[in-house]
Amino acid sequence: MLDVLTTHTSTGFRDDEARLAAVRRRDAAADGAFLYSVATTGVYCRPSCAARPALRHNIAFHATRQDAERAGFRPCKRCHPDLPPRAEREAALVAAACRMIEASEEAPALASLAAEAGISPHYFHRMFRRIAGVTPKAYGAAHRQARVQASLAAGAGVTEAIYHAGFNSSGRFYATADAMLGMTASHYREGGPGEMIQHAFGHCSLGSVLVAATGRGVCAILLGDDEAALQADLRARFPKAALRAAGPEFAGWVAQVVAFVEHPGGSDALALPLDIRGTVFQRRVWEVLRAIPPGETLSYAAVAAKLGQPAAVRAVAGACAANSLAVAVPCHRVVASTGALAGYRWGVQRKRALLARERA
Template sequence: MTTTTMTQPSAANDLDQARRDYERVTTALKYLEENWRDRPSFEDAARQAGVSPHHFHRTFARWTGTSPKRFSDALTHAFSRSLLADGASILEAALESGLSGPSRLHDLYIAQEAVTPGDAKRRGQGLTFRLGRADTPFGIGVFLIAPRGLSALAFADKGAEEAAETDLTFRYPAAEFVRDDAAAAEYAARIFAGERTPLALYGSDFQRQVWRALLAIPPGKAVAYGDIAAAIGKPSAARAVGAAVGRNPVSWLIPCHRALSSDARLTGYHWGVDRKRAMLAFESFRELHAA
Protein backbone atom coordinates (compact mmCIF):
# COMPACT_ATOMS: atom_id res chain seq x y z
CA MET A 1 0.00 0.00 0.00
CA THR A 2 1.42 3.39 -0.99
CA THR A 3 0.83 6.37 1.26
CA THR A 4 0.89 9.79 -0.35
CA THR A 5 1.60 12.81 1.86
CA MET A 6 -0.35 15.79 0.67
CA THR A 7 1.03 19.29 1.15
CA GLN A 8 -1.57 21.63 2.56
CA PRO A 9 -2.42 24.42 0.09
CA SER A 10 -1.68 27.16 2.65
CA ALA A 11 1.77 25.73 3.39
CA ALA A 12 2.54 25.42 -0.31
CA ASN A 13 1.44 29.01 -0.85
CA ASP A 14 3.64 30.19 2.01
CA LEU A 15 6.66 28.43 0.54
CA ASP A 16 5.95 29.87 -2.89
CA GLN A 17 5.65 33.35 -1.41
CA ALA A 18 8.92 32.91 0.51
CA ARG A 19 10.69 31.80 -2.69
CA ARG A 20 9.42 34.81 -4.62
CA ASP A 21 10.35 37.18 -1.79
CA TYR A 22 13.84 35.68 -1.70
CA GLU A 23 14.25 36.26 -5.44
CA ARG A 24 13.05 39.85 -5.10
CA VAL A 25 15.34 40.65 -2.19
CA THR A 26 18.43 39.12 -3.81
CA THR A 27 17.68 41.11 -6.97
CA ALA A 28 17.36 44.29 -4.93
CA LEU A 29 20.55 43.60 -2.95
CA LYS A 30 22.51 43.06 -6.13
CA TYR A 31 21.10 46.26 -7.61
CA LEU A 32 21.95 48.30 -4.50
CA GLU A 33 25.48 46.83 -4.26
CA GLU A 34 26.16 47.68 -7.91
CA ASN A 35 24.60 51.16 -7.88
CA TRP A 36 25.01 52.54 -4.33
CA ARG A 37 27.33 55.31 -5.58
CA ASP A 38 24.42 56.72 -7.63
CA ARG A 39 22.28 56.87 -4.46
CA PRO A 40 19.33 54.92 -5.97
CA SER A 41 15.91 55.88 -4.66
CA PHE A 42 13.58 53.61 -2.73
CA GLU A 43 11.27 53.51 -5.77
CA ASP A 44 14.17 52.46 -8.02
CA ALA A 45 14.97 49.50 -5.78
CA ALA A 46 11.30 48.48 -5.60
CA ARG A 47 11.05 48.67 -9.38
CA GLN A 48 14.06 46.37 -9.74
CA ALA A 49 12.40 43.91 -7.35
CA GLY A 50 9.18 44.04 -9.38
CA VAL A 51 6.86 45.00 -6.52
CA SER A 52 5.18 48.08 -5.11
CA PRO A 53 7.25 50.31 -2.79
CA HIS A 54 5.03 49.39 0.18
CA HIS A 55 5.42 45.65 -0.34
CA PHE A 56 9.12 46.03 -1.07
CA HIS A 57 9.80 47.90 2.18
CA ARG A 58 8.13 45.20 4.28
CA THR A 59 9.82 42.36 2.41
CA PHE A 60 13.30 43.92 2.45
CA ALA A 61 13.09 44.76 6.16
CA ARG A 62 11.89 41.25 7.01
CA TRP A 63 14.77 39.59 5.13
CA THR A 64 17.62 41.96 6.00
CA GLY A 65 16.61 43.59 9.27
CA THR A 66 17.17 47.07 7.83
CA SER A 67 15.85 49.45 5.20
CA PRO A 68 17.17 49.86 1.63
CA LYS A 69 18.42 53.36 2.49
CA ARG A 70 20.33 52.18 5.54
CA PHE A 71 21.81 49.34 3.53
CA SER A 72 23.04 51.79 0.86
CA ASP A 73 24.34 54.13 3.56
CA ALA A 74 26.31 51.27 5.11
CA LEU A 75 27.93 50.49 1.74
CA THR A 76 28.79 54.17 1.24
CA HIS A 77 30.19 54.42 4.74
CA ALA A 78 32.39 51.33 4.33
CA PHE A 79 33.77 52.57 1.01
CA SER A 80 34.49 56.08 2.27
CA ARG A 81 36.18 54.69 5.38
CA SER A 82 38.57 52.68 3.22
CA LEU A 83 39.38 55.84 1.23
CA LEU A 84 40.10 57.83 4.39
CA ALA A 85 42.29 55.01 5.70
CA ASP A 86 44.26 55.09 2.43
CA GLY A 87 44.97 58.80 2.82
CA ALA A 88 42.18 60.47 0.85
CA SER A 89 41.00 63.89 1.99
CA ILE A 90 37.49 64.28 3.38
CA LEU A 91 36.41 66.08 0.20
CA GLU A 92 37.89 63.33 -2.00
CA ALA A 93 36.21 60.62 0.09
CA ALA A 94 32.85 62.40 -0.15
CA LEU A 95 32.96 62.88 -3.92
CA GLU A 96 34.36 59.40 -4.65
CA SER A 97 31.53 57.95 -2.55
CA GLY A 98 28.90 59.67 -4.67
CA LEU A 99 28.06 62.36 -2.11
CA SER A 100 27.69 66.05 -2.91
CA GLY A 101 30.32 67.19 -0.43
CA PRO A 102 31.88 66.96 3.05
CA SER A 103 28.67 67.97 4.84
CA ARG A 104 26.86 64.92 3.45
CA LEU A 105 29.77 62.69 4.48
CA HIS A 106 29.70 64.27 7.94
CA ASP A 107 25.98 63.46 8.34
CA LEU A 108 26.58 59.90 7.15
CA TYR A 109 29.36 59.32 9.71
CA ILE A 110 27.33 60.79 12.57
CA ALA A 111 24.49 58.41 11.70
CA GLN A 112 26.74 55.36 11.29
CA GLU A 113 29.37 55.89 14.01
CA ALA A 114 28.47 59.03 15.96
CA VAL A 115 31.90 60.41 14.94
CA THR A 116 32.93 62.83 12.20
CA PRO A 117 34.98 61.85 9.12
CA GLY A 118 37.86 63.87 10.58
CA ASP A 119 37.74 61.82 13.78
CA ALA A 120 37.79 58.62 11.74
CA LYS A 121 40.67 59.83 9.56
CA ARG A 122 42.89 61.15 12.38
CA ARG A 123 42.19 58.51 15.00
CA GLY A 124 45.44 57.88 16.87
CA GLN A 125 47.70 59.79 14.48
CA GLY A 126 50.88 60.92 16.24
CA LEU A 127 50.15 58.93 19.40
CA THR A 128 52.14 56.12 21.04
CA PHE A 129 50.14 53.82 23.30
CA ARG A 130 51.37 51.27 25.82
CA LEU A 131 49.39 48.04 25.41
CA GLY A 132 49.26 45.43 28.17
CA ARG A 133 47.28 42.73 29.96
CA ALA A 134 46.54 42.27 33.67
CA ASP A 135 44.19 40.28 35.92
CA THR A 136 40.96 42.00 37.03
CA PRO A 137 37.83 40.92 38.94
CA PHE A 138 36.12 40.46 35.56
CA GLY A 139 38.69 38.35 33.73
CA ILE A 140 41.76 39.45 31.81
CA GLY A 141 41.92 43.21 31.37
CA VAL A 142 43.48 44.70 28.23
CA PHE A 143 44.79 48.22 28.84
CA LEU A 144 45.66 50.92 26.32
CA ILE A 145 47.63 53.72 27.96
CA ALA A 146 48.36 57.11 26.39
CA PRO A 147 50.93 59.60 27.71
CA ARG A 148 48.16 61.52 29.51
CA GLY A 149 46.34 58.52 31.01
CA LEU A 150 44.21 55.46 30.31
CA SER A 151 42.63 55.49 26.84
CA ALA A 152 40.99 52.08 26.74
CA LEU A 153 40.15 49.15 28.99
CA ALA A 154 38.65 45.93 27.63
CA PHE A 155 37.89 42.57 29.21
CA ALA A 156 38.49 39.13 27.75
CA ASP A 157 37.92 35.50 28.64
CA LYS A 158 40.90 33.18 28.61
CA GLY A 159 42.01 32.57 25.03
CA ALA A 160 40.31 35.71 23.69
CA GLU A 161 42.95 38.23 24.78
CA GLU A 162 44.37 38.78 21.30
CA ALA A 163 40.91 39.47 19.88
CA ALA A 164 40.33 42.10 22.58
CA GLU A 165 43.69 43.71 21.81
CA THR A 166 42.88 43.80 18.10
CA ASP A 167 39.53 45.40 18.85
CA LEU A 168 41.19 48.21 20.82
CA THR A 169 44.10 48.86 18.50
CA PHE A 170 41.77 48.88 15.47
CA ARG A 171 40.11 51.96 16.96
CA TYR A 172 43.39 53.88 16.58
CA PRO A 173 44.75 52.66 13.23
CA ALA A 174 47.28 55.49 12.83
CA ALA A 175 48.86 55.08 16.29
CA GLU A 176 51.95 53.19 17.44
CA PHE A 177 51.82 50.53 20.17
CA VAL A 178 54.44 49.39 22.70
CA ARG A 179 53.96 46.27 24.85
CA ASP A 180 53.89 47.03 28.61
CA ASP A 181 52.19 44.46 30.85
CA ALA A 182 53.79 46.01 33.96
CA ALA A 183 52.04 49.32 33.29
CA ALA A 184 48.76 47.44 32.77
CA ALA A 185 49.18 45.72 36.15
CA GLU A 186 49.80 49.07 37.85
CA TYR A 187 46.63 50.51 36.34
CA ALA A 188 44.61 47.42 37.29
CA ALA A 189 45.76 47.68 40.94
CA ARG A 190 44.90 51.39 41.04
CA ILE A 191 41.50 51.06 39.37
CA PHE A 192 40.16 48.17 41.44
CA ALA A 193 41.44 49.69 44.66
CA GLY A 194 39.14 52.60 43.89
CA GLU A 195 41.94 55.12 43.33
CA ARG A 196 41.52 58.06 41.00
CA THR A 197 42.68 57.16 37.48
CA PRO A 198 43.56 59.77 34.85
CA LEU A 199 41.81 59.22 31.51
CA ALA A 200 42.89 60.28 28.03
CA LEU A 201 39.83 59.89 25.83
CA TYR A 202 39.81 60.32 22.07
CA GLY A 203 36.32 60.63 20.68
CA SER A 204 33.84 63.07 19.18
CA ASP A 205 32.21 65.81 21.28
CA PHE A 206 28.95 63.85 21.21
CA GLN A 207 30.64 60.66 22.38
CA ARG A 208 32.37 62.40 25.26
CA GLN A 209 29.05 63.99 26.24
CA VAL A 210 27.44 60.54 26.42
CA TRP A 211 30.39 59.11 28.34
CA ARG A 212 30.14 61.91 30.93
CA ALA A 213 26.43 61.08 31.33
CA LEU A 214 27.35 57.46 32.04
CA LEU A 215 29.60 58.63 34.89
CA ALA A 216 26.57 60.26 36.52
CA ILE A 217 24.71 56.93 36.87
CA PRO A 218 25.08 55.70 40.49
CA PRO A 219 26.94 52.38 41.02
CA GLY A 220 24.66 49.35 40.94
CA LYS A 221 21.94 51.25 39.06
CA ALA A 222 20.98 51.01 35.39
CA VAL A 223 19.13 53.33 33.01
CA ALA A 224 17.81 53.11 29.45
CA TYR A 225 19.48 54.71 26.44
CA GLY A 226 16.50 57.07 26.17
CA ASP A 227 17.13 58.32 29.71
CA ILE A 228 20.74 59.10 28.80
CA ALA A 229 19.59 60.91 25.65
CA ALA A 230 17.23 63.04 27.76
CA ALA A 231 19.99 63.74 30.30
CA ILE A 232 22.23 65.26 27.63
CA GLY A 233 19.40 67.31 26.16
CA LYS A 234 18.84 65.17 23.06
CA PRO A 235 15.71 63.11 23.87
CA SER A 236 15.24 61.94 20.26
CA ALA A 237 18.81 60.63 19.95
CA ALA A 238 18.46 57.31 21.79
CA ARG A 239 19.83 55.36 18.81
CA ALA A 240 22.89 57.62 18.50
CA VAL A 241 23.38 57.40 22.27
CA GLY A 242 23.38 53.61 21.99
CA ALA A 243 26.10 53.83 19.33
CA ALA A 244 28.18 56.15 21.52
CA VAL A 245 27.76 53.85 24.52
CA GLY A 246 28.93 50.96 22.36
CA ARG A 247 32.02 52.97 21.39
CA ASN A 248 32.98 53.64 25.01
CA PRO A 249 36.67 52.68 25.11
CA VAL A 250 37.11 52.50 28.89
CA SER A 251 34.97 49.73 30.34
CA TRP A 252 34.11 49.78 34.04
CA LEU A 253 35.52 53.27 34.73
CA ILE A 254 33.07 54.75 32.24
CA PRO A 255 30.18 52.48 33.23
CA CYS A 256 28.50 51.55 29.97
CA HIS A 257 27.40 48.35 31.75
CA ARG A 258 24.80 50.54 33.51
CA ALA A 259 23.01 51.27 30.20
CA LEU A 260 20.03 49.11 29.24
CA SER A 261 17.77 48.68 26.24
CA SER A 262 14.36 50.37 26.25
CA ASP A 263 12.74 47.21 27.66
CA ALA A 264 15.35 47.00 30.47
CA ARG A 265 17.07 43.90 29.12
CA LEU A 266 20.80 43.31 29.64
CA THR A 267 21.71 43.52 25.97
CA GLY A 268 24.39 45.08 23.86
CA TYR A 269 27.43 44.95 26.14
CA HIS A 270 30.57 44.77 24.02
CA TRP A 271 32.38 42.40 26.39
CA GLY A 272 29.50 40.00 26.99
CA VAL A 273 26.14 40.07 28.78
CA ASP A 274 27.38 37.65 31.48
CA ARG A 275 30.16 40.09 32.37
CA LYS A 276 27.68 42.99 32.38
CA ARG A 277 25.43 41.10 34.81
CA ALA A 278 28.42 40.30 37.04
CA MET A 279 29.51 43.97 37.08
CA LEU A 280 26.07 45.18 38.16
CA ALA A 281 25.88 42.51 40.86
CA PHE A 282 29.42 43.36 42.05
CA GLU A 283 28.51 47.05 42.36
CA SER A 284 25.17 46.36 44.06
CA PHE A 285 26.78 44.07 46.65
CA ARG A 286 29.55 46.58 47.35
CA GLU A 287 27.10 49.47 47.70
CA LEU A 288 24.86 47.42 50.01
CA HIS A 289 27.71 46.55 52.38
CA ALA A 290 29.14 50.04 52.28
CA ALA A 291 25.86 51.51 53.54
Protein backbone atom coordinates (compact mmCIF):
# COMPACT_ATOMS: atom_id res chain seq x y z
CA MET A 1 0.00 0.00 0.00
CA LEU A 2 2.88 2.35 0.70
CA ASP A 3 3.71 2.55 -2.99
CA VAL A 4 0.25 3.86 -3.72
CA LEU A 5 0.66 6.54 -1.11
CA THR A 6 4.05 7.77 -2.19
CA THR A 7 3.96 11.04 -4.10
CA HIS A 8 6.11 10.93 -7.19
CA THR A 9 7.79 13.91 -8.70
CA SER A 10 8.55 14.19 -12.37
CA THR A 11 12.25 13.62 -11.63
CA GLY A 12 11.68 9.86 -11.96
CA PHE A 13 11.05 9.88 -15.74
CA ARG A 14 14.09 11.66 -17.08
CA ASP A 15 15.13 9.37 -19.91
CA ASP A 16 13.27 7.48 -22.61
CA GLU A 17 14.05 4.15 -21.01
CA ALA A 18 12.36 5.19 -17.75
CA ARG A 19 9.44 6.68 -19.74
CA LEU A 20 9.02 3.54 -21.81
CA ALA A 21 9.06 1.37 -18.69
CA ALA A 22 6.36 3.61 -17.18
CA VAL A 23 4.22 3.24 -20.34
CA ARG A 24 4.71 -0.54 -20.34
CA ARG A 25 3.47 -0.83 -16.76
CA ARG A 26 0.76 1.85 -17.33
CA ASP A 27 2.10 3.76 -14.37
CA ALA A 28 -0.49 6.32 -13.23
CA ALA A 29 2.24 8.00 -11.18
CA ALA A 30 3.85 9.04 -14.48
CA ASP A 31 0.70 10.88 -15.61
CA GLY A 32 1.48 14.55 -15.74
CA ALA A 33 5.22 13.92 -16.11
CA PHE A 34 5.07 13.32 -19.89
CA LEU A 35 2.85 12.09 -22.77
CA TYR A 36 3.54 9.58 -25.51
CA SER A 37 2.33 9.30 -29.08
CA VAL A 38 1.93 6.32 -31.36
CA ALA A 39 2.91 6.88 -34.99
CA THR A 40 0.65 4.13 -36.38
CA THR A 41 -2.57 5.46 -34.77
CA GLY A 42 -1.78 9.19 -34.78
CA VAL A 43 -2.94 9.66 -31.19
CA TYR A 44 -1.17 10.69 -28.03
CA CYS A 45 -1.83 9.24 -24.58
CA ARG A 46 -1.11 9.48 -20.91
CA PRO A 47 1.40 6.91 -19.61
CA SER A 48 -1.39 5.09 -17.77
CA CYS A 49 -3.62 4.69 -20.85
CA ALA A 50 -5.20 1.26 -21.11
CA ALA A 51 -4.73 1.20 -24.90
CA ARG A 52 -3.03 -1.79 -26.53
CA PRO A 53 0.79 -1.63 -26.18
CA ALA A 54 2.55 -0.18 -29.22
CA LEU A 55 5.91 -1.19 -30.66
CA ARG A 56 8.87 0.75 -29.33
CA HIS A 57 9.84 2.23 -32.71
CA ASN A 58 6.34 3.73 -33.14
CA ILE A 59 6.41 5.53 -29.76
CA ALA A 60 7.59 9.10 -29.23
CA PHE A 61 7.58 11.12 -26.01
CA HIS A 62 6.27 14.65 -25.51
CA ALA A 63 6.66 17.01 -22.59
CA THR A 64 3.28 18.71 -23.07
CA ARG A 65 0.07 18.20 -25.05
CA GLN A 66 1.00 21.26 -27.12
CA ASP A 67 4.20 19.47 -28.16
CA ALA A 68 2.24 16.37 -29.12
CA GLU A 69 -0.36 18.34 -31.07
CA ARG A 70 2.28 20.41 -32.85
CA ALA A 71 3.81 17.12 -33.95
CA GLY A 72 0.44 16.25 -35.52
CA PHE A 73 -1.08 13.90 -32.95
CA ARG A 74 -4.69 13.85 -31.69
CA PRO A 75 -5.71 13.27 -28.08
CA CYS A 76 -6.67 9.67 -27.30
CA LYS A 77 -10.42 9.21 -26.72
CA ARG A 78 -9.75 6.68 -24.04
CA CYS A 79 -7.39 8.44 -21.60
CA HIS A 80 -8.25 12.08 -22.51
CA PRO A 81 -4.72 13.47 -22.27
CA ASP A 82 -6.14 16.90 -23.20
CA LEU A 83 -8.21 17.07 -20.00
CA PRO A 84 -6.97 17.27 -16.41
CA PRO A 85 -6.39 13.75 -15.01
CA ARG A 86 -9.59 12.02 -13.96
CA ALA A 87 -8.51 11.99 -10.31
CA GLU A 88 -8.04 15.75 -10.47
CA ARG A 89 -11.41 16.31 -12.16
CA GLU A 90 -13.18 14.15 -9.60
CA ALA A 91 -11.38 15.78 -6.68
CA ALA A 92 -12.48 19.19 -8.03
CA LEU A 93 -16.11 18.00 -8.21
CA VAL A 94 -15.95 16.66 -4.66
CA ALA A 95 -14.28 19.84 -3.40
CA ALA A 96 -17.04 21.90 -5.08
CA ALA A 97 -19.68 19.72 -3.43
CA CYS A 98 -17.96 20.19 -0.05
CA ARG A 99 -18.09 23.97 -0.53
CA MET A 100 -21.81 23.68 -1.41
CA ILE A 101 -22.50 21.62 1.71
CA GLU A 102 -20.56 24.09 3.84
CA ALA A 103 -22.42 27.07 2.42
CA SER A 104 -25.87 25.56 2.96
CA GLU A 105 -27.95 26.14 6.03
CA GLU A 106 -29.61 22.75 5.61
CA ALA A 107 -27.72 19.79 4.20
CA PRO A 108 -28.33 19.78 0.40
CA ALA A 109 -30.10 16.74 -1.05
CA LEU A 110 -27.89 14.14 -2.71
CA ALA A 111 -29.81 14.68 -5.96
CA SER A 112 -28.98 18.39 -6.08
CA LEU A 113 -25.29 17.80 -5.27
CA ALA A 114 -25.12 15.20 -8.05
CA ALA A 115 -26.94 17.47 -10.50
CA GLU A 116 -24.44 20.23 -9.76
CA ALA A 117 -21.59 17.82 -10.53
CA GLY A 118 -23.39 16.62 -13.68
CA ILE A 119 -23.39 12.94 -12.75
CA SER A 120 -25.90 10.42 -11.47
CA PRO A 121 -26.68 10.43 -7.72
CA HIS A 122 -25.50 6.83 -7.43
CA TYR A 123 -22.14 7.48 -9.05
CA PHE A 124 -21.75 10.80 -7.26
CA HIS A 125 -22.32 9.19 -3.86
CA ARG A 126 -19.72 6.50 -4.56
CA MET A 127 -17.20 9.01 -5.89
CA PHE A 128 -17.69 11.37 -2.94
CA ARG A 129 -17.25 8.54 -0.49
CA ARG A 130 -14.18 7.21 -2.24
CA ILE A 131 -12.46 10.61 -2.37
CA ALA A 132 -13.66 12.27 0.84
CA GLY A 133 -13.72 9.07 2.87
CA VAL A 134 -17.17 9.87 4.23
CA THR A 135 -20.64 10.17 2.73
CA PRO A 136 -21.93 13.67 1.79
CA LYS A 137 -24.33 13.39 4.72
CA ALA A 138 -21.53 12.58 7.19
CA TYR A 139 -19.45 15.39 5.75
CA GLY A 140 -22.30 17.83 6.35
CA ALA A 141 -22.78 16.57 9.90
CA ALA A 142 -19.05 16.90 10.66
CA HIS A 143 -19.04 20.38 9.19
CA ARG A 144 -22.03 21.52 11.27
CA GLN A 145 -20.35 20.09 14.34
CA ALA A 146 -17.19 22.06 13.54
CA ARG A 147 -19.28 25.23 13.21
CA VAL A 148 -20.87 24.64 16.61
CA GLN A 149 -17.43 24.14 18.13
CA ALA A 150 -15.98 27.22 16.43
CA SER A 151 -18.88 29.41 17.55
CA LEU A 152 -18.58 28.15 21.10
CA ALA A 153 -14.83 28.69 21.07
CA ALA A 154 -15.38 32.23 19.77
CA GLY A 155 -17.51 32.93 22.80
CA ALA A 156 -21.00 32.47 21.34
CA GLY A 157 -23.74 31.10 23.54
CA VAL A 158 -24.89 27.55 22.96
CA THR A 159 -28.20 28.61 21.38
CA GLU A 160 -26.47 31.04 19.03
CA ALA A 161 -23.88 28.41 18.08
CA ILE A 162 -26.62 25.91 17.32
CA TYR A 163 -28.50 28.27 15.01
CA HIS A 164 -25.31 29.52 13.40
CA ALA A 165 -24.45 25.93 12.49
CA GLY A 166 -27.71 25.52 10.61
CA PHE A 167 -29.72 23.54 13.12
CA ASN A 168 -33.13 25.16 13.09
CA SER A 169 -34.04 24.04 16.56
CA SER A 170 -32.02 23.22 19.63
CA GLY A 171 -34.04 20.01 19.92
CA ARG A 172 -32.59 18.83 16.65
CA PHE A 173 -29.11 19.75 17.80
CA TYR A 174 -29.41 17.78 21.01
CA ALA A 175 -30.93 14.88 19.11
CA THR A 176 -27.87 14.74 16.84
CA ALA A 177 -25.19 15.87 19.35
CA ASP A 178 -24.71 12.35 20.61
CA ALA A 179 -24.33 11.01 17.12
CA MET A 180 -21.87 13.79 16.31
CA LEU A 181 -19.77 13.39 19.41
CA GLY A 182 -20.50 9.71 19.95
CA MET A 183 -19.74 10.08 23.63
CA THR A 184 -19.66 12.63 26.42
CA ALA A 185 -17.53 15.71 25.96
CA SER A 186 -14.75 14.72 28.35
CA HIS A 187 -14.34 11.28 26.80
CA TYR A 188 -14.49 12.86 23.40
CA ARG A 189 -11.48 15.06 24.15
CA GLU A 190 -9.25 12.17 25.20
CA GLY A 191 -10.34 9.52 22.76
CA GLY A 192 -12.97 7.49 24.53
CA PRO A 193 -12.43 3.89 25.55
CA GLY A 194 -13.10 1.59 22.64
CA GLU A 195 -13.24 4.44 20.15
CA MET A 196 -11.71 3.29 16.89
CA ILE A 197 -9.02 5.37 15.22
CA GLN A 198 -7.84 4.27 11.79
CA HIS A 199 -4.44 5.33 10.59
CA ALA A 200 -2.10 4.97 7.65
CA PHE A 201 1.28 6.30 6.59
CA GLY A 202 2.21 8.35 3.58
CA HIS A 203 5.39 10.01 2.40
CA CYS A 204 6.04 13.61 1.51
CA SER A 205 9.05 15.81 1.02
CA LEU A 206 9.12 16.44 4.79
CA GLY A 207 9.41 12.72 5.60
CA SER A 208 6.75 10.30 6.81
CA VAL A 209 3.18 11.42 7.46
CA LEU A 210 0.78 9.60 9.74
CA VAL A 211 -2.88 10.34 9.02
CA ALA A 212 -5.44 9.17 11.59
CA ALA A 213 -9.20 9.51 11.56
CA THR A 214 -12.20 8.71 13.65
CA GLY A 215 -15.65 8.25 12.18
CA ARG A 216 -16.01 12.03 12.36
CA GLY A 217 -12.94 13.14 10.48
CA VAL A 218 -9.16 13.48 10.51
CA CYS A 219 -8.02 13.63 14.15
CA ALA A 220 -4.24 13.56 13.67
CA ILE A 221 -1.68 14.52 11.05
CA LEU A 222 1.78 13.77 12.44
CA LEU A 223 5.15 14.30 10.75
CA GLY A 224 8.40 12.44 11.39
CA ASP A 225 11.18 10.24 10.08
CA ASP A 226 10.20 7.01 11.67
CA GLU A 227 6.83 5.27 11.42
CA ALA A 228 7.25 3.47 14.77
CA ALA A 229 7.83 6.80 16.53
CA LEU A 230 4.81 8.34 14.77
CA GLN A 231 2.64 5.46 15.88
CA ALA A 232 3.89 5.85 19.48
CA ASP A 233 3.04 9.56 19.29
CA LEU A 234 -0.49 8.73 18.12
CA ARG A 235 -0.87 6.25 20.97
CA ALA A 236 0.27 8.90 23.50
CA ARG A 237 -2.25 11.41 22.13
CA PHE A 238 -5.21 8.99 22.17
CA PRO A 239 -4.36 6.66 25.05
CA LYS A 240 -7.77 5.03 25.35
CA ALA A 241 -8.73 4.58 21.73
CA ALA A 242 -8.34 1.38 19.71
CA LEU A 243 -5.80 2.08 16.97
CA ARG A 244 -6.22 0.14 13.77
CA ALA A 245 -4.29 0.18 10.50
CA ALA A 246 -6.60 1.56 7.83
CA GLY A 247 -7.63 -0.40 4.76
CA PRO A 248 -6.94 0.65 1.17
CA GLU A 249 -10.10 2.80 1.09
CA PHE A 250 -8.16 5.23 3.31
CA ALA A 251 -5.56 5.91 0.60
CA GLY A 252 -7.61 8.78 -0.84
CA TRP A 253 -7.51 10.60 2.47
CA VAL A 254 -3.78 10.09 2.87
CA ALA A 255 -3.18 11.29 -0.67
CA GLN A 256 -5.20 14.44 0.01
CA VAL A 257 -3.32 15.14 3.22
CA VAL A 258 0.04 14.58 1.50
CA ALA A 259 -0.96 16.96 -1.33
CA PHE A 260 -2.07 19.52 1.24
CA VAL A 261 1.18 19.22 3.23
CA GLU A 262 3.14 19.66 -0.01
CA HIS A 263 1.20 22.82 -0.94
CA PRO A 264 -0.28 24.28 2.25
CA GLY A 265 -0.63 27.69 0.59
CA GLY A 266 -2.20 26.23 -2.57
CA SER A 267 -5.70 26.94 -3.72
CA ASP A 268 -7.10 23.61 -2.51
CA ALA A 269 -7.81 23.82 1.16
CA LEU A 270 -7.91 20.45 2.85
CA ALA A 271 -11.44 19.35 1.96
CA LEU A 272 -11.66 16.68 4.63
CA PRO A 273 -13.65 16.98 7.83
CA LEU A 274 -11.37 17.57 10.78
CA ASP A 275 -12.07 16.04 14.16
CA ILE A 276 -10.42 18.71 16.30
CA ARG A 277 -10.08 17.90 19.98
CA GLY A 278 -8.77 19.98 22.82
CA THR A 279 -9.65 22.13 25.75
CA VAL A 280 -11.66 25.29 25.15
CA PHE A 281 -8.46 27.37 25.48
CA GLN A 282 -6.54 25.16 23.03
CA ARG A 283 -9.34 25.38 20.48
CA ARG A 284 -9.45 29.15 20.76
CA VAL A 285 -5.68 29.24 20.08
CA TRP A 286 -6.07 26.86 17.12
CA GLU A 287 -8.88 28.97 15.65
CA VAL A 288 -6.54 31.99 15.71
CA LEU A 289 -3.83 29.90 14.01
CA ARG A 290 -6.21 28.74 11.29
CA ALA A 291 -6.93 32.38 10.47
CA ILE A 292 -3.23 33.18 9.76
CA PRO A 293 -2.82 33.28 5.97
CA PRO A 294 -0.20 30.95 4.43
CA GLY A 295 3.25 32.50 4.35
CA GLU A 296 2.50 34.87 7.22
CA THR A 297 3.46 34.45 10.85
CA LEU A 298 2.31 35.72 14.24
CA SER A 299 4.33 35.74 17.44
CA TYR A 300 3.18 33.73 20.45
CA ALA A 301 2.60 37.09 22.18
CA ALA A 302 0.46 38.36 19.28
CA VAL A 303 -1.71 35.23 19.42
CA ALA A 304 -2.14 35.71 23.18
CA ALA A 305 -3.11 39.35 22.59
CA LYS A 306 -5.68 38.31 19.95
CA LEU A 307 -7.25 36.02 22.55
CA GLY A 308 -7.50 38.97 24.92
CA GLN A 309 -5.09 37.21 27.28
CA PRO A 310 -1.74 38.95 26.66
CA ALA A 311 -0.13 37.25 29.65
CA ALA A 312 -0.91 33.76 28.31
CA VAL A 313 2.14 33.52 26.03
CA ARG A 314 3.39 30.28 27.58
CA ALA A 315 -0.07 28.75 27.46
CA VAL A 316 -0.27 29.65 23.74
CA ALA A 317 3.07 27.91 23.17
CA GLY A 318 1.68 24.92 25.06
CA ALA A 319 -1.42 24.83 22.87
CA CYS A 320 0.78 24.95 19.75
CA ALA A 321 2.82 22.02 21.06
CA ALA A 322 -0.37 20.07 21.84
CA ASN A 323 -1.68 20.41 18.28
CA SER A 324 -2.30 17.01 16.66
CA LEU A 325 -3.08 18.30 13.16
CA ALA A 326 0.19 19.38 11.56
CA VAL A 327 -0.26 21.98 8.80
CA ALA A 328 -4.09 21.78 8.97
CA VAL A 329 -3.84 23.70 12.24
CA PRO A 330 -0.84 25.75 11.15
CA CYS A 331 1.16 26.03 14.36
CA HIS A 332 4.22 26.40 12.11
CA ARG A 333 3.03 29.98 11.49
CA VAL A 334 3.72 31.00 15.09
CA VAL A 335 7.22 32.30 15.83
CA ALA A 336 9.11 34.08 18.61
CA SER A 337 8.68 37.85 19.01
CA THR A 338 12.23 38.26 17.68
CA GLY A 339 11.13 36.55 14.46
CA ALA A 340 13.21 33.46 15.34
CA LEU A 341 11.44 30.24 14.43
CA ALA A 342 11.43 29.00 18.04
CA GLY A 343 10.30 25.41 18.48
CA TYR A 344 8.13 23.10 16.40
CA ARG A 345 6.57 19.89 17.57
CA TRP A 346 7.73 18.17 14.39
CA GLY A 347 11.22 19.72 14.19
CA VAL A 348 12.41 23.24 13.37
CA GLN A 349 13.76 22.07 9.98
CA ARG A 350 10.24 21.14 8.91
CA LYS A 351 8.88 24.46 10.20
CA ARG A 352 11.50 26.32 8.18
CA ALA A 353 10.73 24.26 5.07
CA LEU A 354 6.96 24.82 5.39
CA LEU A 355 7.30 28.59 5.81
CA ALA A 356 9.81 28.84 2.94
CA ARG A 357 7.42 26.90 0.68
CA GLU A 358 4.44 29.08 1.61
CA ARG A 359 6.40 32.23 0.89
CA ALA A 360 7.73 31.01 -2.46
